Amino acid sequence: MKPASPAITVDVEDWPQSTWDRSLPISPRAADNTNHLLDLLAELDVRATMFVLGKFARVHAGVVRRMLAEGHEVASHGDGHVEVNRLTPEEFARDLERSKSVLEDITGEPVRGYRAPDFSIGRENLWALDVLAESGFTYDSSIFPIRNRRYGVPDWPRGPARVRTAHGTELVEFPISTLRFLGRNWPLGGGGYQRLLPGSIFRMLAGTAMRRGPFVFYCHPYEFDPDEFDALDFEVPARVRLHQGLGRRRVADRFRAFVRRFGGCRPIDLCRPSDWPVYHPVRDAAPQ
Numbered sequence: 251m252k253p254a255s256p257a258i259t260v261d262v263e264d265w266p267q268s269t270w271d272r273s274l275p276i277s278p279r280a281a282d283n284t285n286h287l288l289d290l291l292a293e294l295d296v297r298a299t300m301f302v303l304g305k306f307a308r309v310h311a312g313v314v315r316r317m318l319a320e321g322h323e324v325a326s327h328g329d330g331h332v333e334v335n336r337l338t339p340e341e342f343a344r345d346l347e348r349s350k351s352v353l354e355d356i357t358g359e360p361v362r363g364y365r366a367p368d369f370s371i372g373r374e375n376l377w378a379l380d381v382l383a384e385s386g387f388t389y390d391s392s393i394f395p396i397r398n399r400r401y402g403v404p405d406w407p408r409g410p411a412r413v414r415t416a417h418g419t420e421l422v423e424f425p426i427s428t429l430r431f432l433g434r435n436w437p438l439g440g441g442g443y444q445r446l447l448p449g450s451i452f453r454m455l456a457g458t459a460m461r462r463g464p465f466v467f468y469c470h471p472y473e474f475d476p477d478e479f480d481a482l483d484f485e486v487p488a489r490v491r492l493h494q495g496l497g498r499r500r501v502a503d504r505f506r507a508f509v510r511r512f513g514g515c516r517p518i519d520l521c522r523p524s525d526w527p528v529y530h531p532v533r534d535a536a537p538q
């Protein structure tokens with residue numbers, strides 16, 4: 251059987267604000283980059299899920315309306331890009347409400363999906379899934395089943411699952427895709443590995459992962475912008491430029507080749523939630 255197309259997910263934000271200084275305003279460049287990516291998705295005839303930061307939506311509502319008009323799903327990336335593991339449950343609920351209300355005011359449609367800034371939902375703050383369900387979200391895509399210095403739940407199920415929390419709520423989780431190799435999970439669904447691996451190797455590995463189950467890919471509009479660091483009006487250390495900027499010049503062509511080969515869809519198009527296994531993070535031994 252032919253594997254399903256990968257879910258294409260985009261975290262819509264502004265690199266200086268989300269990564270450098272949370273107090274910065276959202277720049278016009280963030281809208282330009284997002285419009286360029288929407289042009290590319292239109293060229294490829296693919297509908298994606300856009301996890302939009304509330305702070306972005308407040309200044310670039312027209313870009314959010316364009317997403318909806320072109321068939322993309324508008325979901326939430328929170329409001330201010332503060333990591334969930336730095337918030338109390340009450341602060342998280344307020345951040346969710348702010349982002350959800352601005353997005354719903356713009357689109358007139360309910361927001362159902364959420365992705366945390368920097369994948370900041372882990373074992374220590376799984377209460378966040380209860381807050382999401384109580385706030386009206388039906389799915390989450392914040393858990394990266396890897397071991398990383400800053401984030402990750404290495405023993406989380408690697409495919410979509412209906413998560414039953416300790417408090418009895420249920421939410422579908424779409425983890426970012428990984429590759430199992432040498433006894434551990436490696437990030438494959440996006441970020442540095444995707445930018446730095448040769449394109450043909452990345453597509454070969456992604457194809458292997460897709461034969462195992464649904465594939466969730468993520469990217470940011472700024473990753474398609476090779477000139478951003480030269481245009482900033484503040485100095486970014488060489489180490490950060492290298493880590494965050496390397497490979498950007500190739501990203502658009504590689505994305506084109508990836509989508510032309512495998513297609514693309516929104517996570518909610520992958521299959522019926524009832525088809526997915528149920529996972530109790532507290533009770534179950536995690537499958538690999």
Ligand SMILES: [Zn+2]
Pocket residue numbers: 261263268327331366367368
């Ligand atoms: Zn983000």
